[in-house]
Amino acid sequence: MKRIFLYILLVAVLAMVSSCKSSKEVTSGTSAPSASMSTPKAAVEAALATYSDWEYLSVPVKVEVTSPIKQSLSGRAYMVKDKSVYISLRFIGMEVATVYVTTDSLYATMKPGKYYLAEDLASILADVPLTVGDVQSAILGRMFTLSDKEPVRLAREAVAGASSDAWQITLAVPSYPDEKYSFTGRGADLTSLAFIHNGSQAATLSYTAPVTTVAGAFAPKARLTAQIPKASVDASLAWTWKDAQWTAADIRSWKMPKGYTRVRGTDAVKILSSVI
Secondary structure, X not given: OOHHHHHHHHHHHHHHHHHHHHHOOOOOOEEOOOOOOOOHHHHHHHHHHOEXXXXXXXXXXXXXXXXXXXXXXXXXXXXXXXXXXXXXXXXXXXXXXXXXXXXXXXXXXXXXXXXXXXXXXXXXXXXXXXXXXXXXXXXHOOOOOOOOOOOHHHHHHOEEOOOOXXXXXXXXXXXXXXXXXXXXXXXXEEEEEEEEEOOEEEEEEEEOOOEEEOOEEEOOEEEEEEEEOOEEEEEEEEEXXXXXXXXXXXXXXXXXXXXXXXXXXXXXXXXXXXXX
């Protein structure tokens, strides 16, 4: 389940590595009110109540990687709710990478080296019912459910955490008995999303305190920590919510690049391993 997030960050890391070889904060929106709730159910219900609906989103993003290399890229993300995510990333003013996720595919270009990815989403996710909407929620700092798509279920599953106002929700991944995903929070704030394999955390997304936008509460930053072959990944996506736009005027799509070499996801990991 963590793989789709690693694919997105893998493209960013490869672009950074290649750019560095060839070229040699977030204050946004209004802080969402935090609250100490009497029960875990009440806290989760309060968090869900801050989620307003949206249809289109264009927002500046900064990708900062501290492992396996230390570098950052800035850019902009363009999203259509439940349908697509397009991210354009720049290094010293030049576009170096794009990532485009749709309901059935994942595409990417890495301009340094002239590589591109074109993967069937089902082959990446296998039988895990992760949708584009779930990916959007995960990187923007919102809770979701994989199976029944009923957020109200989250409040029913909430249990007390380590402190008086902390809570946790652990849910099974459908079709994968050894896989779980777990949300943790404090008061009405979501603090993390963990992917669990055989009882151990395989990857974690940690969130900073949410801010309020015209479309409700979102996290200013999502930090991913995970393991790939021969390297640990520690990277974050930081969103500048004060400059977000909510119309369809600037939505992007991906085009097949000319003169580029196609690589598979496993090949991209090998390329990364050979240069870090």
